[in-house]
Amino acid sequence: MSELLGVAVLGAGHMGADHIQRIDRVVNGARVAAVADPDTERVKDAVAGIDGVSVHADATSALDAPDVQAVLIASPGPAHEEALLAAFARGLPVLCEKPMVPESAGALRVVEAEARLGRRLAQIGFMRRYDAEYQRLKSLLDSGQLGRPLMLHCTHRNVSSPAHFTTAMLVNSSVSHEIDAARWLLDQELTAVTVLRPRPTSHAPEGLLDPQLVLFETAEGALVDVEIFVNSGFGYQVRCEAVCESGSARIGDEHTMVVTTDGGAYEDVAQDYLVRFADAYDREVQTWVNATREGRVVGPSVWDGYAASAVAEAGVLAQETGGRVTVELAPRPGLYDRVNR
Structure with missing residues (x-):
């Protein structure tokens, strides 16, 4: 493929707008051909200064727009299933932000639909797999240098939660990243989940049970x-x-500028995931574009998206019951054997 890959971006919110700018300014080999969002004024703001972009209120019309050859889904999670199935019906390669589909039943329908095609079309946006530190940790664990991994200790902190954030979203939105990262780093499925809750922070909105373990x-x-x-x-x-039989390895310590002044010292702390993982997002989208232009699909599969949703669903049930909940996964189609992961 010599011409630029025409991408339809579905969703022009915080994540979608960031991807629009990434494709236009950072990624090589692609251009934004169409953008869809029910708020068309938001679309116009997101594509301001970008030539040749068609604006749509609904996803279907964007997928059918001229010059669209691939789709990046950055709309809210409940809209993903319909968008994925529409892209599959048109044979369009897809990069879909997580959660692929929030409910495991819908996620499984996506798995079954792609399996019926007999080929992969979708890459799921678990961007931590593209972060340089996570990739180094993955390579170290795969090398066997530290022996078998025994435990992973993970920390995931945000400055504050948006107004719509719920207790369930701590697991099915935020911890979904750790779910995929753990499956990928350890090359194992997660089989059970327990959720423990300390007393909530006074900074959490009323009714939000935050933090959790x-x-x-x-x-x-x-x-x-x-x-x-x-x-x-x-x-x-x-x-x-990662704590292993013969050693441990830790990533995520901030190696940022340290300022010493007025008898003290401080260092910058990222305030947003788009800052901390900017390079990972760039690498993720560039990898998707490169593979799509070559007629390939790489990276996290829809099976990975389904597994993450199923584990998160079990986690929400564990939140509600206070007990240990086992994870039940459907049989994995051969299309998603480990060689494809």
Whole structure:
């Protein structure tokens, strides 16, 4: 493919607008051909200064716009299933932001639809797989240098939560990143989840049970714990430590500018995921564009999206019941054997 890949972006909110600018200014080999969002004024703001972009109020018309050859889905999670199935029906390659589909039943329908095609069309946007530190940790664990991984200790903190954020979203929105990262780093499925709740921070909105400690068990006996704290008040932090038989490795310590002044010292702390993972998002979208132009699909699959939704669903049930909940996964189609992951 010699010409630029024409991409339809579905959703012009915080994430969608960021991807529009990324495709226009950072990524090589692609251009924004169409953007869809029910708020067309928001679309016009997002594409201001970008030539040749058609504006749409609904996803279907954007998919059918001239010059659209691929789709980036950045709309709210409940709209993803319909958009994915529409893209599959048109044979369009897709990069879909997480959660692929929030409910596991809908996510499984997407898996079954793609499996019926007999080929992969979708890459799911678990961008931590493209972060340089996570990639180094993955390579180290795969090398066996530290022996078998026994535990992962994870921290996920946000400055504050948006007004619409719910207790369930601590797991099915925020911790979904750790769910995929753990499955990828350990190359194991997560089989059970328990959620523990300390007393809520006084900074959380009324009714939001924040923070929480989420404990996952894996198919081969490792443990993964995640501190999720979405109203920390001070910054955005993501850390992960792998404890193995012969050593440990930790990523996510801020290596930023340290300022010393007035008898004290301080260092910058990222305030937003788009700052902390900017390079990962760039690398993720560039990888997708490169593969799409070559007729390939790489990266996290719709099976990974389904597995994350199923684990998160079990996690929400564990929140509600206070007990240990096992994860039940459907049989994995051969299209998603490990060689494809």
